[in-house]
Each structure stands twice: as C-alpha cells, then as structure tokens.
Amino acid sequence: MDVLWLLRNALQEQPHIAMPGAGWLPGEWMDGAGIQRSLRTLARKDGSHLTGYGMPAGYQPLRVLLAQRVEDQGIACSPRQIVTTRGATQAMDLISRLLVRPGDAVLVDDPGYYTLFGYLKLLGARLVGVPWTTQGPDAGALEQRILEHRPKVFFTNTVLHNPTGVNLTPAVAHRVLQLAERHDLVIVEDDIYGDLASGLPARLAALDQLERVIYVSSFSKTVSASLRVGYLACRYEIAESLTDLKLLTSLTTSEIDERLIYQLLTDGYYRKHLEKLRARLRKARAEAVRNLERAGLEVYREAEDGLFIWARRDGTENATPLAAEAASQGIMLAPGALFRPQQEASPWLRFNAAGCAHPAIFRFLEAAASHA
Amino acid sequence: MDVLWLLRNALQEQPHIAMPGAGWLPGEWMDGAGIQRSLRTLARKDGSHLTGYGMPAGYQPLRVLLAQRVEDQGIACSPRQIVTTRGATQAMDLISRLLVRPGDAVLVDDPGYYTLFGYLKLLGARLVGVPWTTQGPDAGALEQRILEHRPKVFFTNTVLHNPTGVNLTPAVAHRVLQLAERHDLVIVEDDIYGDLASGLPARLAALDQLERVIYVSSFSKTVSASLRVGYLACRYEIAESLTDLKLLTSLTTSEIDERLIYQLLTDGYYRKHLEKLRARLRKARAEAVRNLERAGLEVYREAEDGLFIWARRDGTENATPLAAEAASQGIMLAPGALFRPQQEASPWLRFNAAGCAHPAIFRFLEAAASHA
Numbered sequence: 001m002d003v004l005w006l007l008r009n010a011l012q013e014q015p016h017i018a019m020p021g022a023g024w025l026p027g028e029w030m031d032g033a034g035i036q037r038s039l040r041t042l043a044r045k046d047g048s049h050l051t052g053y054g055m056p057a058g059y060q061p062l063r064v065l066l067a068q069r070v071e072d073q074g075i076a077c078s079p080r081q082i083v084t085t086r087g088a089t090q091a092m093d094l095i096s097r098l099l100v101r102p103g104d105a106v107l108v109d110d111p112g113y114y115t116l117f118g119y120l121k122l123l124g125a126r127l128v129g130v131p132w133t134t135q136g137p138d139a140g141a142l143e144q145r146i147l148e149h150r151p152k153v154f155f156t157n158t159v160l161h162n163p164t165g166v167n168l169t170p171a172v173a174h175r176v177l178q179l180a181e182r183h184d185l186v187i188v189e190d191d192i193y194g195d196l197a198s199g200l201p202a203r204l205a206a207l208d209q210l211e212r213v214i215y216v217s218s219f220s221k222t223v224s225a226s227l228r229v230g231y232l233a234c235r236y237e238i239a240e241s242l243t244d245l246k247l248l249t250s251l252t253t254s255e256i257d258e259r260l261i262y263q264l265l266t267d268g269y270y271r272k273h274l275e276k277l278r279a280r281l282r283k284a285r286a287e288a289v290r291n292l293e294r295a296g297l298e299v300y301r302e303a304e305d306g307l308f309i310w311a312r313r314d315g316t317e318n319a320t321p322l323a324a325e326a327a328s329q330g331i332m333l334a335p336g337a338l339f340r341p342q343q344e345a346s347p348w349l350r351f352n353a354a355g356c357a358h359p360a361i362f363r364f365l366e367a368a369a370s371h372a
Numbered sequence: 373m374d375v376l377w378l379l380r381n382a383l384q385e386q387p388h389i390a391m392p393g394a395g396w397l398p399g400e401w402m403d404g405a406g407i408q409r410s411l412r413t414l415a416r417k418d419g420s421h422l423t424g425y426g427m428p429a430g431y432q433p434l435r436v437l438l439a440q441r442v443e444d445q446g447i448a449c450s451p452r453q454i455v456t457t458r459g460a461t462q463a464m465d466l467i468s469r470l471l472v473r474p475g476d477a478v479l480v481d482d483p484g485y486y487t488l489f490g491y492l493k494l495l496g497a498r499l500v501g502v503p504w505t506t507q508g509p510d511a512g513a514l515e516q517r518i519l520e521h522r523p524k525v526f527f528t529n530t531v532l533h534n535p536t537g538v539n540l541t542p543a544v545a546h547r548v549l550q551l552a553e554r555h556d557l558v559i560v561e562d563d564i565y566g567d568l569a570s571g572l573p574a575r576l577a578a579l580d581q582l583e584r585v586i587y588v589s590s591f592s593k594t595v596s597a598s599l600r601v602g603y604l605a606c607r608y609e610i611a612e613s614l615t616d617l618k619l620l621t622s623l624t625t626s627e628i629d630e631r632l633i634y635q636l637l638t639d640g641y642y643r644k645h646l647e648k649l650r651a652r653l654r655k656a657r658a659e660a661v662r663n664l665e666r667a668g669l670e671v672y673r674e675a676e677d678g679l680f681i682w683a684r685r686d687g688t689e690n691a692t693p694l695a696a697e698a699a700s701q702g703i704m705l706a707p708g709a710l711f712r713p714q715q716e717a718s719p720w721l722r723f724n725a726a727g728c729a730h731p732a733i734f735r736f737l738e739a740a741a742s743h744a
Contacts, residue, residue: 032423048400089621
C-alpha cells in the first residue's frame with residue numbers, strides 16, 4: 001500500500017461503492033457546462049490556428065489573464081513571470097528537475113501531497129518532513145530541519161492544505177519566510193485548492209512577492225482535471241529556465257486546452273461556478289463532519305471551506321489496516337501513512353467532503369469501531 | 373547556438389521571413405478542419421464526462437483504436453500494451469526516466485533528434501552516436517559502440533528519419549535487431565513521421581513484435597502539434613511501469629485532447645487528409661530539391677516522401693556560421709551540428725520541404741555561395 005497503490009486505486013476504473021479517499025471533486029461538481037461552452041466557442045473558429053505547437057511559455061492571452069489572477073491575490077506579477085504547465089503536477093516536476101539533484105535534502109509537508117513525494121524520490125531526493133500544524137508548517141521544526149539538513153527547497157501546500165484541510169496563518173507565513181530568507185531557501189507554494197477558499201487566505205507569495213517563492217496553481221480542482229491546465233509564477237529568470245526545461249521535456253503544452261480554459265475564464269461564468277461550488281462543498285463538509293463524529297472519529301480541525309477532512313479514531317495507531325479492510329469492501333479510504341514522506345504509520349485518514357455522501361462509508365466505520 | 377537556441381527560435385513568435393529549418397508542417401497543412409469537426413462533436417455532448425482525471429494509461433477507446441493502428445503495421449499489439457502520452461516527447465521522457473540512470477551510456481542516431489539529446493543529457497546520460505547511413509543505422513559501428521560502451525538502450529528514428537529523411541531498410545532492421553538480441557539492448561523506435569510515408573516501410577517493431585522494441589508515435593506531425601497526443605506500445609510489464617511513471621510525473625494525460633483525436637480518427641476523414649498531405653508534401657519536396665540543387669547544394673539522398681531534406685554545399689566543413697548569418701537575415705536554417713550528440717561540426721543542413729516555398733531562402737543560399 002503506497003503512493004502508487006492509492007493513485008492506481010483512485011484512477012483505475014475499479015468498481016468502488018464509495019471513494020471518500022479520493023483527492024478531487026466528483027465530475028458533476030466540476031464545470032462541465034463551462035467546458036461545453038468553451039468547446040462550442042472554439043468549434044466556431046477556423047481550426048487552422050489549433051494545429052501549431054504554440055508558444056513555449058504558454059498561450060499568451062492566458063498568461064496575461066493568469067498574471068491578473070495572481071495580482072488579484074496581492075502578488076505583483078507580469079505575464080512574463082507566468083509559465084503554463086500540464087496541471088500543477090508538471091509545474092512541480094519542472095521545478096524539481098530544475099532545483100533538485102540526486103542526494104539533495106528537500107523539505108516537504110508532513111503530512112503532505114503524496115504524488116510530490118513520489119517524483120521527488122524518483123529524482124533521488126532525500127525527503128525531510130516538516131510537521132504540519134493547525135496553523136501551517138511548524139516553524140520551530142522547520143528551522144531545526146534547515147540547520148540539520150541544509151536543504152535548498154521547501155515544497156508546501158498552504159491554502160486548504162492537502163491532507164489536513166487547514167490554512168496557513170499570516171503569522172506562520174511571515175515566520176517561514178524569515179527562515180527562508182535567513183537560510184537562502186527557495187519555497188514552492190502549491191496553491192491548487194485556493195479557488196475553493198472564500199475570502200483572501202494568507203499566502204507566502206503574497207508576503208514575499210515572488211522573491212524566493214515559486215507559486216503554483218491549476219484548474220484541475222475547480223474546472224476539469226481532464227484539461228490538465230496549470231501554471232506557475234516566479235521571478236523572470238527562473239521562469240525562463242523553467243520554460244527551457246519545459247521545451248526540452250515536453251516542447252509545449254496543449255494550446256487547445258489553454259484556449260478552452262481561457263474561454264471559460266473570460267465568459268463571465270467562472271466566478272458564479274466557484275460560488276456555487278464553495279456553497280455546495282460547505283454543506284457537504286458540515287454533513288460529512290457530523291457523520292464522521294457520529295461514527296466515533298475525531299476531526300483534526302473544523303474548517304469552513306475546501307475538500308479535505310483529516311480525522312482519526314481515538315486509540316488507533318495506524319489507519320492503514322482499516323483502509324485495507326475498507327478497500328476489500330469497495331470503499332476507498334486514504335490512510336494517513338500515504339501522506340507521510342516515508343509512509344510512517346499514522347492514525348489519521350483523509351476524507352473528501354464531496355465523496356462522503358454514501359452511507360456505506362459510515363456503516364463501515366461504525367462496524368470497524370465495534371469489532372476493533 | 374544549441375538545441376535550446378533552435379527550439380526557442382523555432383517556437384518563439386519571432387518575425388521570420390522563412391523557416392526552412394523548422395521540424396514540423398505549417399499550421400495550414402495540418403488537420404485544422406478535422407479538429408474543428410471533433411470540437412463540434414465533443415461540444416454537443418454533456419460536458420460532465422470531461423471533468424475527471426481519466427484513466428492512467430489513457431482514454432480506453434483511443435487505446436483500442438491505437439492498438440489497431442499498430443496492428444495495421446504488422447505489429448501484434450493489444451490495448452493493454454498502449455500508453456497514451458503528451459506527444460511523443462513525453463513518451464521518450466518517460467522511457468528515458470525508466471531505463472536511463474545518470475552516467476549510463478545511451479545510443480542515439482548521429483545525426484538524430486536534438487530534443488531527445490537535450491533531455492537524455494538532462495538525465496545525466498552519456499550520449500554515444502551511431503552513424504546514420506542511407507540505409508539506417510550503421511550496423512558495424514553499432515556493434516563496435518555496444519562492445520565499447522555496454523549501453524542498455526538505443527533510441528532511433530527509423531521511418532523518414534529526422535534529419536536525413538531516409539528510411540531504415542529491412543536488411544539493416546534485421547541486423548540491428550540481431551545485435552540488440554545478442555547484447556540485450558532495448559530499442560526505442562521513434563515513428564512520429566510514419567503516417568507521412570506511403571506504403572509499408574520497414575519498422576523494427578514489425579520484425580521484433582515488441583519483444584525488445586518500445587514503439588513511439590504521435591499525431592503532432594499530421595493532425596496538430598497543439599493537441600499533444602502521442603502514444604507508446606511495448607511489452608505489457610513495461611507498459612505498466614511506464615503508466616506508473618506517468619501517474620507519478622503527470623497523473624493523467626488530457627482526456628479531452630484524447631477524445632478529440634479519437635473523434636478525428638473515427639470520423640472517416642483522417643485517411644483522406646493523409647493522402648492529400650502526402651501528395652502536397654511530395655510536390656513541395658521535389659520543388660525544394662530542385663531549388664536546393666540549383667542553389668548549388670548537394671542532397672544527401674533523394675527520397676519520395678516526408679518532411680526532411682538533408683543537404684550540404686561541397687567544401688563546407690561546418691554549416692553553423694551559415695545558419696547564424698541566415699538567422700540575422702530572418703531565415704531560420706537548421707545546421708547539422710544541432711543534430712549531433714555533442715554538437716560536433718557538420719557540413720549538412722536540414723530543410724523542411726513544407727517550409728521552402730519562400731524564394732528568399734534560395735537567394736540567400738546563392739548569395740552566400742558566391743561570397744563564400
């Protein structure tokens with residue numbers, strides 16, 4: 001049971017009764033209508049402009065728009081600082097390949113994003129976990145890890161953190177950046193869940209203004225994972241190097257997909273879609289938390305928005321056997337060990353608010369509790 | 373002047389008068405109409421099935437269709453042996469990351485595909501060039517390189533070879549596979565230009581039946597580079613490992629793009645498009661060869677089909693200065709050194725038959741000849 005196990009389970013078309021462990025929204029929650037509108041618009045145009053490689057850094061009008069979106073979060077950004085990618089995953093992969101050499105120590109959230117762990121290990125990096133707290137990374141532990149391992153990079157997911165669902169606080173953000181400054185650390189801020197948050201949550205890039213933060217986001221969690229359109233924003237020199245690396249490893253991204261998302265972001269419906277999505281998620285979230293608590297689980301921290309609920313049963317040391325049993329019954333749970341750099345045992349489970357509708361989930365959890 | 377120089381020059385929107393050095397067809401030669409038809413069809417369907425991640429190995433109906441296409445080339449192949457990728461480039465990148473470790477010796481065509489050289493070097497591979505002849509790889513040199521460097525992999529582009537435009541002959545294919553067998557070499561066969569060839573040219577995978585050959589192709593040269601839809605075919609166990617690697621490094625490919633290409637391949641127009649394309653290319657090719665010879669260049673080998681013409685001027689040692697001068701006049705040439713593993717000097721230039729319409733190209737070549 002490892003990262004690949006979870007990815008395969010989640011993405012292979014296996015007959016699951018329920019997938020509360022999945023990391024994304026069900027298809028019908030996403031913006032299928034928006035994609036259809038974009039397809040229609042694009043279909044009306046002459047297709048000959050859809051046959052070229054497009055520009056290395058991405059579809060120019062989209063880059064202008066994305067720079068504006070980044071600006072709207074209080075991060076000064078020009079279009080030349082934007083590089084489009086195949087989802088946030090390619091952004092992370094490019095950044096890793098630029099900054100990480102085999103044997104390097106790399107800081108990651110513990111718990112954190114398992115796919116990132118997978119390809120950092122692929123690059124031969126030594127993963128060093130920074131404990132995640134209800135306020136964000138544990139700054140004390142961060143400093144200690146920096147002094148001990150002399151890492152060059154820290155990958156962190158700051159808003160509606162995967163898997164805990166918690167937001168970084170402004171105070172912790174400031175402290176993390178102080179340490180990064182003092183120890184010359186590059187920070188890669190993964191913000192793929194940001195659009196699911198209401199208000200303007202704290203972001204490292206908003207304090208740092210892309211000095212030593214590389215900002216990464218995508219539309220895979222709000223519009224369509226199938227489009228695979230993501231982007232990164234960073235200092236121009238770094239954006240140039242990452243564009244070269246993108247050229248070498250994948251030439252360009254799909255301009256068709258980038259025109260589709262551009263259409264969708266400019267036809268005026270995206271904001272409404274997000275508002276609907278947040279409201280629906282908030283409702284599902286409250287209900288899931290109730291059901292989890294009723295089933296005897298303790299929730300890590302009540303949060304208003306987002307996908308993830310981090311929960312455990314008192315007295316459990318390691319939730320992995322429970323997940324294995326659930327899998328055998330067609331219920332896909334995400335055990336905490338999967339979200340730890342070395343898959344260390346964890347009592348926690350990650351639940352997806354949008355994937356907790358099926359009563360079988362809670363029946364299973366209660367039954368497991370009773371015969372535990 | 374290196375690989376990145378050529379890629380940047382070719383893909384950045386710079387005001388070129390002519391780009392005879394480009395590696396692809398002009399947009400209006402591609403299947404823009406087909407893409408438009410596909411967009412229309414897709415736009416009619418409910419969009420909610422366009423929001424998920426899709427399957428790790430690719431859109432299933434497309435995999436079935438691609439397996440059939442591979443079968444049509446005399447290569448026994450089941451859909452489970454097919455993995456879709458973001459163009460052939462991602463296929464090559466995944467295969468390299470699976471098979472190549474830093475310091476490994478890797479065999480490549482000399483001259484060969486420069487983007488491949490770029491990311492093999494990125495992986496820390498030692499590139500060992502296998503001289504390319506008018507029949508394909510030089511088998512004698514191949515054996516000598518194998519004995520000297522003990523490589524595990526040989527990347528070769530066999531049909532309408534980039535940059536020489538030549539096809540591998542059946543006899544050489546057989547000999548290469550004998551050597552691969554004897555020395556336990558994996559061969560990665562890049563066939564991205566195959567659809568531009570008439571008849572059924574020799575392919576390594578057709579002789580070897582995917583035993584030790586990994587077959588790679590895409591639609592970037594015939595339909596749209598912008599779609600970024602490619603695929604690989606290989607032994608099932610390898611396909612499984614490559615799918616895992618694809619999951620870890622990019623999750624899935626764009627199911628929207630894969631549905632677009634599936635539509636396009638099944639609506640019955642693709643074959644006609646290819647026939648028109650081949651005929652148009654043949655005509656442009658003959659004319660380009662005439663003009664090059666009139667401008668005093670010698671063509672490596674007359675070939676009927678395909679994009680590339682490999683040519684040089686007698687007495688030239690190194691075409692790079694000529695390309696630099698051309699660039700300063702807005703003409704993008706591709707000097708032979710770019711296609712050599714260590715960018716060794718070369719008298720040759722790669723011309724793109726579809727990019728040779730502009731008389732300025734030949735005026736420049738003649739002028740350069742006179743004051744040379």
